[in-house]
Amino acid sequence: MFADRAILETYAFLRAQAASANPSTSNVWLAILAIAAVAVVVDYAHMLYLRSRMPPGPLPLPIVGNTLSLPKNKPWIHFENLSKELGSPVITFWIGRNPTVWINDAWSAHEIFEKKAQIYTSRPRMIVFGELGSGQSNLVTMQIRNNAEREHWRIHRKLMHLGVGVQSVRGYRAIQNNESKIVAYDFLREPKEYVKHLERYATSVVSIIGFGRRVASYNDPIITEVIALMQLAADLNVPGKSFPMLLETFPILAKFPWFMPWFKGLGARRKQKGGHYFFHTLAEEAVEQYDAKPPAQQAAMPTPYVKTLFDSAAQYNLPADELSALTGNLFGAGADTSSSTLVTFVLACCAFPEAMHKAQAEIDAVVGPLRSPHWDDSPSLPYLNAFVKEVFRWRSVAIIGGQPHSPTQDDTWNGYLIPARSWVQGNVWAIHHNDRDFPEPDRFHPDRYTEGDPLHRPFPNDKGYMTFGWGRRVCSGQALAEQGTWITVARLLWGFDIRKYRDPRTGEEEEVDIFAFTNGLNMRPQPFRCQITARTEQIRESILREGEQALEDLKIHDGESKYRMSTFYQKEKKKLKEEPVMDEKGNLTFVKVEG
Numbered sequence: 200m201f202a203d204r205a206i207l208e209t210y211a212f213l214r215a216q217a218a219s220a221n222p223s224t225s226n227v228w229l230a231i232l233a234i235a236a237v238a239v240v241v242d243y244a245h246m247l248y249l250r251s252r253m254p255p256g257p258l259p260l261p262i263v264g265n266t267l268s269l270p271k272n273k274p275w276i277h278f279e280n281l282s283k284e285l286g287s288p289v290i291t292f293w294i295g296r297n298p299t300v301w302i303n304d305a306w307s308a309h310e311i312f313e314k315k316a317q318i319y320t321s322r323p324r325m326i327v328f329g330e331l332g333s334g335q336s337n338l339v340t341m342q343i344r345n346n347a348e349r350e351h352w353r354i355h356r357k358l359m360h361l362g363v364g365v366q367s368v369r370g371y372r373a374i375q376n377n378e379s380k381i382v383a384y385d386f387l388r389e390p391k392e393y394v395k396h397l398e399r400y401a402t403s404v405v406s407i408i409g410f411g412r413r414v415a416s417y418n419d420p421i422i423t424e425v426i427a428l429m430q431l432a433a434d435l436n437v438p439g440k441s442f443p444m445l446l447e448t449f450p451i452l453a454k455f456p457w458f459m460p461w462f463k464g465l466g467a468r469r470k471q472k473g474g475h476y477f478f479h480t481l482a483e484e485a486v487e488q489y490d491a492k493p494p495a496q497q498a499a500m501p502t503p504y505v506k507t508l509f510d511s512a513a514q515y516n517l518p519a520d521e522l523s524a525l526t527g528n529l530f531g532a533g534a535d536t537s538s539s540t541l542v543t544f545v546l547a548c549c550a551f552p553e554a555m556h557k558a559q560a561e562i563d564a565v566v567g568p569l570r571s572p573h574w575d576d577s578p579s580l581p582y583l584n585a586f587v588k589e590v591f592r593w594r595s596v597a598i599i600g601g602q603p604h605s606p607t608q609d610d611t612w613n614g615y616l617i618p619a620r621s622w623v624q625g626n627v628w629a630i631h632h633n634d635r636d637f638p639e640p641d642r643f644h645p646d647r648y649t650e651g652d653p654l655h656r657p658f659p660n661d662k663g664y665m666t667f668g669w670g671r672r673v674c675s676g677q678a679l680a681e682q683g684t685w686i687t688v689a690r691l692l693w694g695f696d697i698r699k700y701r702d703p704r705t706g707e708e709e710e711v712d713i714f715a716f717t718n719g720l721n722m723r724p725q726p727f728r729c730q731i732t733a734r735t736e737q738i739r740e741s742i743l744r745e746g747e748q749a750l751e752d753l754k755i756h757d758g759e760s761k762y763r764m765s766t767f768y769q770k771e772k773k774k775l776k777e778e779p780v781m782d783e784k785g786n787l788t789f790v791k792v793e794g
């Protein structure tokens with residue numbers, strides 16, 4: 200980067216000055232100022248030149264770019280508005296000296312990310328989320344700058360698909376079905392804690408798939424710790440004025456000691472590096488537990504993903520940190536996203552009861568009260584299918600499409616330059632909120648997916664939404680998430696009336712705010728109260744019966760882990776007086792802790 204070089208040159212110049220004529224201090228300072236000024240002018244000229252060739256955007260200032268105009272919260276709305284003002288679906292916004300391209304409509308996203316998927320497979324260089332986090336050892340942040348990196352990424356993608364790809368997920372239907380029966384059972388017993396039940400469900404599903412162990416209680420720390428960690432990561436990764444963003448502009452700052460002010464707020468994130476070792480230890484424990492099971496029990500459950508991975512490790516030469524990242528991703532990418540989507544569904548039911556009632560009438564006619572819906576009912580439930588699509592569209596959890604993509608070569612869109620290695624981000628908020636493609640976008644209206652409906656519009660893909668990203672980087676867990684969301688939404692609509700909270704003394708309903716969402720790049724509704732009650736006595740009995748049977752069926756996955764993320768390090772350190780480190784090949788070893 201030009202400014203990095205300028206800083207180093209300035210430093211070298213000063214050393215030379217000091218070593219030679221021993222000039223007065225003021226001369227040295229003057230020289231520094233002069234060089235710095237020249238560096239800034241040249242750098243700014245370069246910014247303006249790039250700006251003249253890139254998609255339209257507000258005028259950047261030297262060094263800080265457009266950062267100062269970023270709102271404190273929800274920058275995706277700001278980008279949506281800018282795109283409308285500038286009359287261009289694709290815009291450039293300078294975060295510091297980093298030109299980021301924001302795609303604000305489905306058709307441009309399709310044209311860029313899908314039609315040119317081959318050159319948009321990489322991630323950009325990301326300091327905070329990538330290099331200071333998991334970088335090239337994690338699929339989510341992996342860059343592709345050469346053939347070796349492409350092959351490395353391809354292996355990770357393949358391994359992820361072994362676990363949760365389209366071919367594998369049918370095998371997880373029984374798990375999702377039973378776990379969602381437990382959600383209904385829990386909603387009956389403790390409706391107030393609906394968010395916790397949904398978090399438990401999502402975490403348990405990925406835990407069984409990944410580690411062969413179910414998460415039976417919402418008090419299990421794996422839930423609270425993983426979800427809290429993901430929410431922190433999601434907050435840090437939102438473009439903003441915060442100090443960490445400075446690191447993206449001046450990567451050299453990342454080389455300074457951790458107490459420097461620009462690392463403020465990254466403390467917990469730094470510890471997350473330890474997440475590697477935690478998930479690796481958890482994985483080893485899971486493989487041991489699985490190997491100890493009698494063969495009949497092993498045959499009755501899907502092979503835990505960690506077992507498959509450990510068996511493939513030698514073939515693919517997978518070091519410990521990469522194994523950890525692959526297993527940790529199930530929790531990291533799969534738990535918060537899936538549960539947040541279901542919390543959004545609950546909010547939609549409260550705010551748009553007419554859609555809920557219409558879906559319930561359809562389910563009643565097909566399924567009846569004596570059993571809950573199953574995927575096999577899906578062809579007879581077109582409105583429910585549209586309802587689930589609308590849940591994904593209306594308030595998509597990965598609101599800026601997860602991580603940015605980055606072209607591996609210079610590209611053009613409508614004659615504008617998108618330079619190689621730049622950040623290109625799909626603004627899913629704006630894409631799903633565009634009233635040309637989704638008239639009355641804030642209205643939860645499943646019928647918009649039905650041809651002939653006045654709000655139906657064409658869309659560039661068959662699904663009708665872009666919630667899971669694009670091209671070759673599209674979410675690896677999409678099939679699993681869609682399958683699980685469908686069964687849970689279907690069962691909860693069949694079983695419950697989900698209404699706005701009504702004060703028992705005054706009888707007044709509490710309004711819900713369909714715009715009150717969290718600020719992270721994985722968003723979910725702000726906490727709200729609601730009333731969840733079984734629809735009929737017959738249905739209540741069916742929920743109880745199915746729930747008890749599901750608990751029985753899931754017993755095979757019951758198990759305990761002795762590890763907790765929050766205490767893992769203290770305990771391991773105290774016990775072993777050793778600390779985990781990676782060797783040059785990326786293998787995990789333990790070294791003695793000094794003192």
Ligand code: HEM
Pocket residue numbers: 338339340356359363405528529532533534536537540596597600601602603604666667668669670671672673674675676677679680
């Ligand atoms: C409702 C649930 C989910 C949503 C909305 C979602 C959304 C996304 C999005 C938008 C991306 C970025 C795509 C892109 O760069 O174009 C992504 C990536 C990813 N997701 Fe998901 N996701 C969900 C659930 C899951 C689950 C259940 C898993 C795994 C069990 C998972 C694993 C991943 C992985 C590994 C990536 C990185 C892929 C790569 O960079 O090549 N996700 N997800």
